[in-house]
Amino acid sequence: MKKNADNKSILVVDDEENLRHMLHVMLQKQGYHVELAVEGAEALRMAAQKDYDFILCDIKMPVLDGVGFLKGANAAGIKSTVIMMSAYGTVDSAIECMKLGAYDYISKPFKSDEIGLVLRKAEERERLKAENKRLKEEINREFSFANIVSKNERMHEIFNLVQKVCDYKTTVLILGESGTGKELIARALHYNSRRKNATFVAINCAAIPENLLESELFGHMKGAFTDASSDKAGLFEQANGGTLFLDEIGEMPLALQVKLLRVLQDEEIRVVGGTVTKKIDVRVISATSKHLEQEIAAERFREDLYFRLNVFSLTLPPLRERQEDIPLLAAHFIEKYGRKMAKHVACYTPEALKLLMDYSWPGNVRELENCIERGLVLCEGEALDVECLPEKLRSMDGRGRGAGMAFDGFSIKRAEESLERALIRKALDETGGNRTHAARLLEISHRALLYKIKEYGME
Numbered sequence: 001m002k003k004n005a006d007n008k009s010i011l012v013v014d015d016e017e018n019l020r021h022m023l024h025v026m027l028q029k030q031g032y033h034v035e036l037a038v039e040g041a042e043a044l045r046m047a048a049q050k051d052y053d054f055i056l057c058d059i060k061m062p063v064l065d066g067v068g069f070l071k072g073a074n075a076a077g078i079k080s081t082v083i084m085m086s087a088y089g090t091v092d093s094a095i096e097c098m099k100l101g102a103y104d105y106i107s108k109p110f111k112s113d114e115i116g117l118v119l120r121k122a123e124e125r126e127r128l129k130a131e132n133k134r135l136k137e138e139i140n141r142e143f144s145f146a147n148i149v150s151k152n153e154r155m156h157e158i159f160n161l162v163q164k165v166c167d168y169k170t171t172v173l174i175l176g177e178s179g180t181g182k183e184l185i186a187r188a189l190h191y192n193s194r195r196k197n198a199t200f201v202a203i204n205c206a207a208i209p210e211n212l213l214e215s216e217l218f219g220h221m222k223g224a225f226t227d228a229s230s231d232k233a234g235l236f237e238q239a240n241g242g243t244l245f246l247d248e249i250g251e252m253p254l255a256l257q258v259k260l261l262r263v264l265q266d267e268e269i270r271v272v273g274g275t276v277t278k279k280i281d282v283r284v285i286s287a288t289s290k291h292l293e294q295e296i297a298a299e300r301f302r303e304d305l306y307f308r309l310n311v312f313s314l315t316l317p318p319l320r321e322r323q324e325d326i327p328l329l330a331a332h333f334i335e336k337y338g339r340k341m342a343k344h345v346a347c348y349t350p351e352a353l354k355l356l357m358d359y360s361w362p363g364n365v366r367e368l369e370n371c372i373e374r375g376l377v378l379c380e381g382e383a384l385d386v387e388c389l390p391e392k393l394r395s396m397d398g399r400g401r402g403a404g405m406a407f408d409g410f411s412i413k414r415a416e417e418s419l420e421r422a423l424i425r426k427a428l429d430e431t432g433g434n435r436t437h438a439a440r441l442l443e444i445s446h447r448a449l450l451y452k453i454k455e456y457g458m459e
Ligand SMILES: Nc1ncnc2c1ncn2[C@@H]1O[C@H](COP(=O)(O)OP(=O)(O)OP(=O)(O)O)[C@@H](O)[C@H]1O
Pocket: 147, 148, 149, 150, 176, 177, 178, 179, 180, 181, 182, 183, 184, 185, 247, 289, 329, 332, 365, 366, 369
C-alpha cells in the first residue's frame, strides 16, 4: 500500500487485542508511526508525555472509557486530533464525544479504506489549520508597527497613543487626508490588540449605495426587500469579537447615522426585516478625510454620533508635513516591490530623491507607493533613477519652474504651499543653504523663512 502518512504518529486505544493488532499492522503499512494503549487512563498518561498527531480511540473500554478519556484530554490540554471508534449501540456516546471536541467518529466494523479516508480528511484539516495559523502570523507581522514607517515626531506620538488605546474597546476616530495611512493605523490597532484573532472587517461607506448600506452593516432577513432571497449576516456580526473599520464615515447617510449611534450605545443590532435584537461585541474604528465639524455645521453629520465616535481621535499629518519620511518610505517601498517583482534595486539616486522631496504628494503615502511601484517596473539599473519617475515629478526641475504643476488638485492653499516649498528649496540651493541670504532672495523676513522651513518639514 502507498505510504502517505509521512511518519505521522498515531495512538490506537482499544481493549480488543485483535483490533489493536489489525490497526497496528494496517496503519504502519500506510506510513504511520503507531503506538498502542488498552484503555483510556493508559492513553492519557501516554498522550501527556508525547504529542501524537492523531489518537484513534474506542468508546467502550474498561477502567476509563472514550468519553472519560476525552474529558481528561481536554483538562490536560492535549491537542492531538482524536477520532472515536463506536461499536453498535454507542452512537449517542460518539456524538457526545464530538461535542467534547473529537474530530470525527467511525463505526465498527470498518474497512481499512474507511479509516484511511477519515485520517486523510483529518490530515487535510491539520494542514489547513497550520496554514491558517501561518497566514495569521503573516498578517500580524504585516500590520505590526515594524511595517509602519516614519521618523516624524507627530507620527510617533500617534504610534504611542495607538499602543495605549489598542486593548480598550474605546471607539477611535482617525482623521487625515486620503492616503495618509488611516486604514493602516486602524489595522495596527486591531492586530496589536487582544482582538487580533477575531476578524477585522473594513467597509468604505462611500463605496456602497445608500439603500444597501444598512443591510450590509446589520444584515437582513429573507424577504426583507426584493433582492433578499436568503438571510444574510451583516458586517457587525462578521466582526463580532473583533473590529469594524468604517472608512469615509463622513459619507454615511443621516438616517443610518441614527441607527449606528443606537448600535454603538446599546451594543446590539437589529437585522433589516427582523424583529429581535442581537447582542454584539465589536470595536468600532472610523475614519474620514472630511472636516466633520464642517459637516455638522452643514447638518450633514449628526453631532451626537460625532461625539460618540470621537471618544479618541488621531490625526495623521499629510506627507508634505513630514518630508523626513519620504526617503524612508521610498526605501521601504523599493524593498517591498523589489521583493515582489524579484528585482534587485538597492536604493534611489540622489537626483531621484531630490525630485521625490520636491514634490508635494497630494495623494500622500499612497501616491508615493504607486510612484515607486511604477518606477520599479521601469527600473533597469541598481538604483531608482529620475527617468523612472512620473513626468509630473520630473517637470519640477528643482529650479522652481513648474512647481505649481506638482500639485494635482484644485486647492489654491495647497498649490501655494507647493510653490512656496519649491521656491524656498531653489533659494537655499542658490545660497548654499544660507538662510539669511535665502530669505533676502525670497523677499521675506529671516524669521518668516525659519517658520516656513519648520512648517513644511524642510529642516
Ligand atoms: N507610514 C507608512 N508606512 C508604510 N506604508 C504606509 C504608511 N502609511 C501609508 N502606507 C501605505 O500607503 C497606502 C495607503 O494607506 P491607507 O490605505 O492606510 O490610507 P488611507 O488614509 O486609509 O486612505 P483613504 O482615506 O484613501 O482610504 C497603503 O498601501 C499603506 O500600506
